[in-house]
Amino acid sequence: MKFRELGTTGIKVSEISLGCWTLGGLNWVNGRANGWADVDEMEAARGVEAGLEAGVNHFDNADVYGNGKAERMLARILGKRAKDLVIATKIGHFPGTAQHAYEPAHIRHQCEQSLINLNRDTIDIYYFHHGDFGPQDRYLDGAIAAALKLKQEGKIRALGLSAYSAEDFCRLVPKMKPQVLQSWASAMDIQFIVPGSPVRRLMDEHKLSFVAFSPLNQGLLMDKYSAAKPPQFEEGDHRKGDHLFTAESIAKVSAKMAKIKARFGTAPEDLARVALQYLLSFECVGCAIPGFRNQAQVAVNLAGADKPLTAEDAAFVTSVFAAP
Secondary structure (H helix, E strand, O other): OOEEEOOOOOOEEEOEOEEOHHHHOOOEEOOEEOEOOOOOHHHHHHHHHHHHHHOOOEEEOOOOOOOOHHHHHHHHHHHHHHHHOEEEEEEOOOOOOOOOOOOHHHHHHHHHHHHHHHOOOOEEEEEEOOOOOOHHHOOHHHHHHHHHHHHHOOOEEEEEEEOOOHHHHHHHHHHHOOOEEEEEOEOOEOOOOOOOOHHHHHHHHHOOEEEEEOOOOOOHHHOOOOOOOOOOOOOOEOOOOOHHHOHHHHHHHHHHHHHHHHHHOOOHHHHHHHHHHHHHOOOOEEEEEOEOOOHHHHHHHHOOOOOOOOHHHHHHHHHHHHOO
C-alpha cells in the first residue's frame, strides 16, 4: 500500500482508504432516507480487518451515518488499534435539536459526542459535511470560530470541508481555510479534480488535497447492475428513487463499461483497480475512500492498490467517459 500526505496537514493516509457510510445501516434524518440496506457488523468487522492487513490506515466517518452508529461500530471493531490510525468524521447533516447543524453549540456538542463514539481524544480530520451555512451564510463565522476553538483545544488535528458544488468550495475555502477538501469523484465525474477547473485551481493555490468519496459511483463502475432488471432498494436506503439506478442510466454506463472491460479485464478486481487508480492518477487526489460492507468488497477494492495506471491508460478512461 502506498501513502500520500494530505496537503500541508502532516497527515499521511493510504492511497486507498475506507469510507464508513455503509456502517450506519438504514437511517433517516428529518424524514429523509440517508442509509444503506443489508449491513451486518460481523461482516463489516471482517472488512475492516482485511483493510488493516493490507495497510489501510485511514477511515472516514460522520455523525450522521446511522446517527452515531457507524462511529460506535468502527470504534468497537478497531479497539485500541484506533490510536495508531487516521480517523476522520464530519458535522453538518444531523441537526439534532438545533435549528441548524452549524450552530456553534451544536458543533461543539457533536464533536464531543463523536470523540466519545470513536473512543478517541482527537479527531484527525473534522469536516464540515456540506456548504449550506444558512441564508446569507448566517452561521458561517460562528461555525468557523467553533471549529478553530476545538482545534486549539486539541480535539481536532485538521479541519476539512466537504461540499457538493464548485460554487460552495470557491466561496468557502478562502474564508474557512480548510486543510483538506472532500467530495465525490469518479471516472464518471471529475469536475472537481480536473486540471483547470475552479476547484482544482483553488486546491493548487492553497496546497490542498482532495479526498474522493464514491469512487466506484455506488457500484456503477463495477458494472454490477442490469438495465433489464434495475435494482430495487428498501425504505431508508438513500439509493431508492435515485435516477442513477434507472434502466436508462444503467444502460448508458454499461455501454461505456464494455470498452473499459475490453482494455483492462472483466474481473471485479480489474474494474475496481481502474476506477480507483484512475482517480489516484490526479496529482491533487490524496486518497480514494470506497465504501464497504464486507471482507469481499474490501479485498476487491485493494487488489490493485499497487498497480497504477499508465498515462495512456488514464487518458483512455477519460476518453470513454467524456464521450456522450
